[in-house]
Amino acid sequence: MINIEVGNPVFNAYHLFMQTADAVQKYADSTFYRRSGLSVSKFGVLQILAIREGSMTPSEIARWILRERHNVTTLVSRMKKEGYVRVEPSATDRRSINIILTEKGYEKLEQAQPVARDIANQVMASMSERSLNSMTKTLNMVRKNAHNGLDELTNKSKKRRKSA
Amino acid sequence: MINIEVGNPVFNAYHLFMQTADAVQKYADSTFYRRSGLSVSKFGVLQILAIREGSMTPSEIARWILRERHNVTTLVSRMKKEGYVRVEPSATDRRSINIILTEKGYEKLEQAQPVARDIANQVMASMSERSLNSMTKTLNMVRKNAHNGLDELTNKSKKRRKSA
DNA sequence: TATTGTTATACTCTATAACTATA
DNA sequence: TATAGTTATAGAGTATAACAATA
Numbered sequence: 001m002i003n004i005e006v007g008n009p010v011f012n013a014y015h016l017f018m019q020t021a022d023a024v025q026k027y028a029d030s031t032f033y034r035r036s037g038l039s040v041s042k043f044g045v046l047q048i049l050a051i052r053e054g055s056m057t058p059s060e061i062a063r064w065i066l067r068e069r070h071n072v073t074t075l076v077s078r079m080k081k082e083g084y085v086r087v088e089p090s091a092t093d094r095r096s097i098n099i100i101l102t103e104k105g106y107e108k109l110e111q112a113q114p115v116a117r118d119i120a121n122q123v124m125a126s127m128s129e130r131s132l133n134s135m136t137k138t139l140n141m142v143r144k145n146a147h148n149g150l151d152e153l154t155n156k157s158k159k160r161r162k163s164a
Numbered sequence: 165m166i167n168i169e170v171g172n173p174v175f176n177a178y179h180l181f182m183q184t185a186d187a188v189q190k191y192a193d194s195t196f197y198r199r200s201g202l203s204v205s206k207f208g209v210l211q212i213l214a215i216r217e218g219s220m221t222p223s224e225i226a227r228w229i230l231r232e233r234h235n236v237t238t239l240v241s242r243m244k245k246e247g248y249v250r251v252e253p254s255a256t257d258r259r260s261i262n263i264i265l266t267e268k269g270y271e272k273l274e275q276a277q278p279v280a281r282d283i284a285n286q287v288m289a290s291m292s293e294r295s296l297n298s299m300t301k302t303l304n305m306v307r308k309n310a311h312n313g314l315d316e317l318t319n320k321s322k323k324r325r326k327s328a
Numbered sequence: 329t330a331t332t333g334t335t336a337t338a339c340t341c342t343a344t345a346a347c348t349a350t351a
Numbered sequence: 352t353a354t355a356g357t358t359a360t361a362g363a364g365t366a367t368a369a370c371a372a373t374a
Contacts, residue, residue, distance in 0.1 A: 013296045013303075014284035018192070018204075020303045021185035023310035026230055028182070029365090030317060039340070040182075059355065066190055071342065073357060078340085095350045095355045120178035122313045123306060132177045135302045138295050139177075139184045142287060146187035149286045153194060193342090203363070222333065235365065237334060242363085259332040259373045331374070342363080351354070 017142070028119050036112040041065070042079055043116065046101065046109040049085070054101040057090070061099065066150075084108055181306070192283050200276040205229070206243055207280065210265065210273040213249070218265040221254065225263065230314075248272055 025040075032040055048064050049056055056064075058072045065072075076099055079085045084105035090096035101109075124132070189204075196204055212228050213220055220228075222236045229236075240263055243249045248269035254260035265273075288296070 009293065009296050010288045010291075011281060011284045013291075013300055014288055016300060016303045016307070017185075017188065017287070020307040020310065021181075021189060022230060023307050023314065024181065025185060027310045027313040027317070031313070033366095034317075041341080057355080066186060067341090068343080069356065070344095070358080074341085077357095090355095093351075093355080097356075117175060119313075120175045123181070123309050124174045124178055125309045127174075127177075127302070127305060129173065131298075131302050131305075132173050134295075134298050136177055136180060138291070138299045138302075139180045141291060141295075143180070143184040143187050145287050145289045146184065146191045149191045149195070149283075150187065153191070153198075197343095205364080223331085231364090232366080233333065234335080234367095238364080254332095257332080257374075261333075329374100332372085333370100334372105335370075336368085338366085340363105340365080343361085345359085347356100347358075349355085349357105351352100 024123055027123070031119055032112070032115055035115045036108070038108065038112050041075060042084070043109075043112050045075065045079065046084060046105055046112070049099065049101040050106065050109055055098045057096050057098060059096075079105075188287055191287070195283055196276070196279055199279045200272070202272065202276050205239060206248070207273070207276055209239065209243065210248060210269055210276070213263065213265040214270065214273055218270075219262045221260050221262060223260075243269075 029040055032038060032043065036043070038046070044065055045061060048061065052060075058069055058076065061076070062069045062072045067075075076085060076087075080087065083102060086100050086102055087097050088100060090098055127135075193204055196202060196207065200207070202210070208229055209225060212225065216224075222233055222240065225240070226233045226236045231239075240249060240251075244251065248266060250264050250266055251261050252264060254262055291299075
């Protein structure tokens with residue numbers, strides 16, 4: 001029989017985190033889609049666009065949502081068809097474009113925000129302020145670790161490409 | 165301008181959790197795939213099969229990994245092609261089958277486990293035992309909340325189907 | 329009637345690679 | 352040379368719906 005690692009606190013915590021993330025994302029995805037017609041990705045784009053006052057370049061969006069540029073191209077092209085964003089050329093860089101949040105996009109975002117709030121309340125139900133605070137500290141650390149790991153992956157593949 | 169909800173501790177904690185989950189999953193997915201050739205889903209199936217002593221039905225797997233039965237059908241059919249599992253009819257229920265972990269599946273799992281351990285160590289780096297403990301408590305609560313939400317969704321759609 | 333597993337279909341998301349245009 | 356964006360292609364994952372076989 002194979003030796004499944006149990007009892008290691010770090011491994012257990014990691015597993016619990018992954019299981020929890022999976023369950024929360026599944027719940028959020030289906031609730032969000034059923035009640036707003038938006039995927040969580042699209043909601044994220046609408047939201048960051050609103051925060052940035054309605055305009056961003058695809059590269060900026062890609063950095064923000066941790067996706068490649070071509071994924072933003074396809075995501076935005078779907079959102080363009082749905083009328084939530086439109087595109088205009090950049091005034092300062094002729095290679096670049098600005099993704100603009102439309103009136104319909106704003107309305108969709110306003111409609112979707114209560115759904116996001118309900119999901120947050122369900123997921124974080126019966127958590128004390130103290131738990132929320134300690135969780136915030138921990139999550140910031142975990143997120144930073146993951147970002148460090150991702151950066152290392154990116155640098156390694158860049159190095160590989162250069163040495164090849 | 166739209167009113168983006170910031171300052172609400174519950175909403176902030178939820179957002180941080182989602183961002184962290186996204187970053188960790190992205191890191192885990194790409195590292196796992198590069199170093200083991202397995203997706204995290206496939207690893208999960210291999211692992212639960214090993215824990216259950218090498219045999220489970222598709223329905224049991226589906227319940228465990230929080231996916232629908234037909235998703236297990238397609239996932240397992242890919243793993244069958246790769247030789248990690250094989251299938252045999254159930255001796256007790258002629259509707260059912262058993263998914264069996266092959267020797268190659270065990271080997272792949274053994275090969276993938278150090279990768280999982282490395283990822284866990286990177287993600288949970290520089291966390292004190294106390295942080296791990298408090299995180300475990302919180303995550304258990306969050307996971308339970310998400311499961312409750314998912315159960316409600318399932319029951320609602322069952323009710324809808326029955327009343328229709 | 330309910331459950332087990334499968335198939336068909338479509339959409340979202342992701343990854344690799346190659347490409348154009350501009351800086 | 353590097354960066355911005357796009358396109359082509361492929362595969363994984365998921366959802367809805369409908370289906371056959373068995374309990």
